[in-house]
Amino acid sequence: MGARDNQEIKIKKEWCKGCGICVTFCPKQVLGYDDEGKVAMLDSENCIKCGQCEMRCPDFAIFLGGKE
């Protein structure tokens, strides 16, 4: 059990401007784009919840949050 097992990646689509920074720097390449060019989680199984997407998202649109 890891410290972040009860967390997951949350995406606030309405704030995403599709700049691609999170997609580019994701160390596991689990992020991609939806039909509108906004960020989408493509492979949550392989996400290591490192939080690099959150720390470099200029629009606070992607972050680690508690599982609902």
Place this chain on the structure above:
Amino acid sequence: MNNPIVEKYFRMDNLPHIWCPGCGNGIIMLALAKAIDSLGLDKDKVCVVSGIGCSSRAPGYLDFNTLHTTHGRALAFATGVKLANPELEVIVISGDGDASAIGGNHLIHAARRNIGITTIVFNNNIYGMTGGQYSPTTPNGDLGTTAPHGNIDRPFDIAQLAAAAGATYAARSTVYHANQMEKMIETAIAHKGFSMVEVISTCPTYYGRKNKKGSAANMIAFLKDSFIDVKVAEKLPEEKKAGKFLMGEFKKEEGVVEYTVAYESIIERLKK
């Protein structure tokens, strides 16, 4: 559903912000909020002051005591705030042009006085808001709307400029190195005296497009590949440092009297 840090420290009604897609300013603003959270500061005891420019819009989004002042004069206003309320943590957010051109004199004199203000410079190498004119940090040879044939100026090194002028903490990071940047901002706020954190940001709209730097992600990848920590650089041979830029903590000097402490001691002496 929001990032809890954003909900706690931002004015939610004003978000999303107006900065361009891929602008690095939001990355620095989030790191600042996280640094303030780590320090456990009372929101009412923090005052964020800015001048004019893209970066200077940040206080409009931050839920502290905030002042959006005139171009280049954030440090002058902040000096007044700090002298009147020495208990406040005063943080100045400024751009490269605002801090080192229009407000260049305020910067060197605030540093010389060692007043307890934390200055965070969002350095995107250009005047973005007004349409891409070259700034004091635009690299030599690069293009701007006012340098269509290449900039002939040599750029300022803002962190070293502040250190030379008397700042007792001076550091530089980039928006790629966001975790390290957050720690630097935390150290800078906790430091007693004038502290400078210069953060290399990205302007994909003006600087990037004009100079064919590619996407925002390309520009940030360049920061990842081009900056080396000053401690690492000390051990590297010259050929491995060619074309690289230095980041890290350049100066941390303790024991220099802070300006409002010196001012208070005069008041106490004259009361006797």
